[in-house]
Amino acid sequence: MPDTLHERRLRRGRRWWDLVSPVHGSAGGQTTRVAEVALTHLALGPGAVVLDLGCGSGAALSTLSAAVGPTGRVVGIDHSPKMLARADAVVRGNGLANVELRRADATRTEIGHGAFDAVYACASISAMPDVPAVLAAVRTALRPGGRLFVFDMRLVPRGWSTPVIAVLRGVYAAGAGFAGVDVLDTARAVFDDVTLPDFPGQEGRGQPDGGWPPLTMFVARTAVSSGSAP
Numbered sequence: 001m002p003d004t005l006h007e008r009r010l011r012r013g014r015r016w017w018d019l020v021s022p023v024h025g026s027a028g029g030q031t032t033r034v035a036e037v038a039l040t041h042l043a044l045g046p047g048a049v050v051l052d053l054g055c056g057s058g059a060a061l062s063t064l065s066a067a068v069g070p071t072g073r074v075v076g077i078d079h080s081p082k083m084l085a086r087a088d089a090v091v092r093g094n095g096l097a098n099v100e101l102r103r104a105d106a107t108r109t110e111i112g113h114g115a116f117d118a119v120y121a122c123a124s125i126s127a128m129p130d131v132p133a134v135l136a137a138v139r140t141a142l143r144p145g146g147r148l149f150v151f152d153m154r155l156v157p158r159g160w161s162t163p164v165i166a167v168l169r170g171v172y173a174a175g176a177g178f179a180g181v182d183v184l185d186t187a188r189a190v191f192d193d194v195t196l197p198d199f200p201g202q203e204g205r206g207q208p209d210g211g212w213p214p215l216t217m218f219v220a221r222t223a224v225s226s227g228s229a230p
């Protein structure tokens, strides 16, 4: 049977992330800092259950593990075997007994039904071949009132950045299987409430609605009941 577009994108992405896995996360601990910022937005406490979606080489695992403590649990999901091997080295090397790693295509796996208090997704959702499917799966996986923290690319062309973003979109699609779907816009359609905190160090400036920098940071919530989000 011929490959579907999804399978081709998934395979392209896996090859890319396997290839870059030896050097991934070596750019000055940026991901670890994003995880520390996420803690202030995810309201994680001892005993919480948190998903690290597209955990990559495991840069956030120690931070998340410490936040939920020995009575909590961290589940890291990734599709790249080589990224997961690096994440596993982090888990073993730091004795993170409350962390479990799973290899899966997060867009086609049932992640869980209300099993998680929080989901952390740093630079991972835009790398997945089906953004609407993974956001719907995350919504299902969160308990009512649970929170999703996202830090990601936002390749929405605007003004002078239009040609630059067009090039970035092309490179990201060719290299890592980017499907061209905007993560923030999709999350706004899937979740009950989406808020955009200011980037650290840029308080009061707000985030650009597309354009430059091509990044976004947001918190999405599921409603506590059929009423509104908390």
Ligand SMILES: C[S@@+](CC[C@H](N)C(=O)[O-])C[C@H]1O[C@@H](n2cnc3c(N)ncnc32)[C@H](O)[C@@H]1O
Pocket: 010, 013, 014, 017, 025, 031, 053, 054, 055, 056, 057, 058, 059, 060, 077, 078, 079, 080, 083, 104, 105, 106, 107, 121, 122, 123, 124, 125, 127, 128, 129
């Ligand atoms: C840019 S890396 C980010 C890794 C990590 N979150 C971090 O901040 O260091 C993107 C990760 O998403 C993973 N990924 C891409 N598509 C995926 C999919 N369909 N299911 C699970 N993981 C996927 C890749 O394997 C890669 O490790």
